[in-house]
Amino acid sequence: MSADRPTVSPDLVAVMIESTPDRVRRRLDRTPDAAASWNWQAGEATWSVETGGETVTLPHGHVLVVEQIACTCLLSPHCFHVLACLTRLEVALVESPRADEKEQVASDVSDALDVVEHLVEPAESQRQAARELGTSVTHLLRVGVASSGVVVQSSLLRAVHQCRAEGLHRLAALGLRVIAGTSEIRARAPAADPGQLAEDIADVLETSHHVLREKPIAGFWIGTARRKQRPVRPRKLHGLFAEPIVTRSGFAGAAVYFLGEDGRIYSASDVRPGESQQASDAYLGGIEIGPMIQSAKQLARGLYLGTDLTASEDGRLGRGKSIRIAEQGPSSWRTEAIAERFRRPLPDQWNAVYAQAAVPADAKSAGWDFVFLEGAILGAVGPELLFQPTAEAATIRLAIENESETLCFRENLRMLSHAPGLRLLVIGRVNLLEPRIVAPLAVANLADDSRADAEPRLELPESWGGRICLGFDELQRHFLRNARATAVVLNVQGLPLEEDPLGPLRRRWIATMLSGIASQRPTSSNMIAAETATLNRSGFATGAALLDALAHTPSGEGPTSSDTFMATAIYLRTCAHERARFRATLTS
Structure with a gap:
């Protein structure tokens, strides 16, 4: 589905389903993907959908009320064509921002980013909204996703709208994911993922359980419409690397990660609707931290001194105008604060990752699933690299993080396979189901003055700050000193496919x-x-x-x-x- 198509209010879809004749609803249940084959054309002011006999007109942006929709059919707006188009659109909860709205900043300082969030007492109206969504999801389980129709969808939409109105932001967002996943399965969409939908349904039930049965509850079970910023005191921010963000829902951009001198990882990002090319544009464009705007490429390699900094619970740096931040020159992975991360035993790093694995996504800290490795490349095993950590007997597989052709992950790993013996520092993301598979996000030379001149090493442009952001920076052949002419492919068996006992x-x-x-x-x-x-x-x-x-x-x-x-x-x-x-x- 194009990211430029309109989005629609869940309450409007529910109203339209409930006000449409039964025979129209039954027809849509038989052909839930009917509108997918219709001709959607974007005009200057509206969208026109040619259905093969009638024309549906939709506005750009967000559809809130029925008066924004028209159809040439005599039954409009309570016709099959309108309902088929509306149920094909992405359901979204859109707020109208006020011109005088400012970034929310909490008053408490210091340990604002601890995993244990403040406790809140849900209001009775919030408990009722959570109960209604839980009941709707339970009804979906009773009839089955494959057999659910628009009436079941209407119940879910109503419940999601009520959760949003009562400030249950986490439940509302999860409910939208359930609605989207159910629609994909019913329409037999290529992106349909039954396993992920089952997880989303379980998340709704778990969140509802906490809202209904605990007094008080951790704030992340409620969620927030806008992430609340709290004062933090990292003092210095050491730029680590930049990562491309490309989502299935049509958003793309860049995120930059920093290590604060308080030991926490922070992030700043620019993510907007767009294709994967938008990620590359964001890397060279501007990201805002307080009054400072710099490119992601520069932020990833800079050292910054800040006062009055703020960050959300997950470590996203704030943009408030009261923030004071100044660049102090380039950052280096050899700085003690960063070098200490690479010296941590890998099992200890895994334990830290899995300690946060069960925490709701809203409460996970930035970089929670990162590991810091030092070692040497052995060669390629298919599209992956075999990596030997310095202090580990077993090897690590370095896998491609994102296969998008507009990003550099695949090509950079292929280039590195020409340099067996190349000693590197690697920051990567752990695969939770197989932690010996790591998706490398950035690499740098492993400093070692005792190495022979004939050994392979990286000779990078000065502007790269001694590191490669693997999703963005294209590694050229002449950047690899003492590399081989062809890739070194190892005859190594893949990881054993262990049968899941569960x-x-x-x-x-x-x-x-x-x-x-x-x-x-x-x-x-x-x-x-x-x-x-x-x-x-x-x-x-x-x-x-x-x-x-x-x-x-x-x-x-x-x-x-x-x-x-x-x-x-x-x-x-x-x-x-x-x-x-x-x-x-x-x-x-």
Whole structure:
């Protein structure tokens, strides 16, 4: 779907579904992707959708009220053509910013970015909104995503709108993801991801559970419309690197990461609607920190001294005009504050990553999944690089972070495969399901005066500040000293594909979501008994109990079915992370 198409209010879609005749709703349930094949044309003032006999007219921007929509059909606006177009648009919650609105800055200082957030007491109206969304999602599970129609969608849309109106921002955002994922599966879209939709549904249930059953609750379960800025005192900000941001929802840009002298990682970014080329443009464009505007390329390599700095809970630096920040020259990865990160044992870094893995995304700190490695390139294994850490016996696979052709990740890793023995410092993102796979984001020479002149090394332009931002900076052949003419491809087997012992539970969990609790296909009791026995023998007694509960959940709508679904999601996620961490540390 084009990012330039209008977005639509969830409340409007719900109103249109409820006011449209039953026969129109049934027709749309039979062909949920009908509007995908229609001819969408953007004009100067409006969008025109040719349906093959009628024309639907939509405004640019955000559609809030029915008066903004027109159709040449006699039944307009309560016709199939209008409803098909509206349900094809991205549902969004758009606020009208006030001209006098200022950045929200909290008054408390120092430990503002701790993972443990302030506690809040939800209002009764908020609990009621959370209850309605939980009920709507439970109903979706009862009928099944594959069989859900526009009436179920209307209930979800109403509940999402109410959550947003009551300030339950996290639930509203998760609800929109559930609606989008459900629509993709019903339309058989290539991007449909049943596993991710099951996770999103479980997240809604888990968040609703906290809002309804805990007094008080951590603030991140409520969420915020705009990230609240709190005073921080990192003193100096050491630029680390810049990373391209390209999302499936049509946004692109650049993010820059800094290491503060308080030991925390901070970020600043410029992300806007656009294609992947927008990321490259943002790298050379301006990013704002307080009154200072510099390119991401420059920020990633600079050292900054700041006072009155602010940041959100996840480490995003504020843009308030009271901030004072000045550049103090270039940053260096050999500075003690940064060098200490590379000296940390890899198992300790993994433990720090997994400690935050279960924390809601809104509460995760910037760079929470980064690892700092030092070692040498051994060669290529397919599209990946085999990397030998200095203090580790086992190797690390360096994988491509983003395959977009407008970014430099793939080509840069290919160029580095020409330099076996090249000793590097690497900052990368851990693959949570296989921590020995790391997506490198930036690299630099590993300082070692004892190396022979014949050994490969990087000779980078001075403007690069001694590092390569792998998504943006294109590594040229003459930047690699003593490299080989051809890539060194190693005959090394890939990582063993270990069968997931919880596979039967995961398959039943996703099947329950797709087919519905009330209409699950009959499963052989012998098969369920055999699978639960296997889980018990493997030490997954809780998994066996959950599998049995999913297979025999009553068909009625209620807390038993939704709680079982949510508990299964949490159990599968926790086991996957713990098993991955154990496998990795076992070989260290």
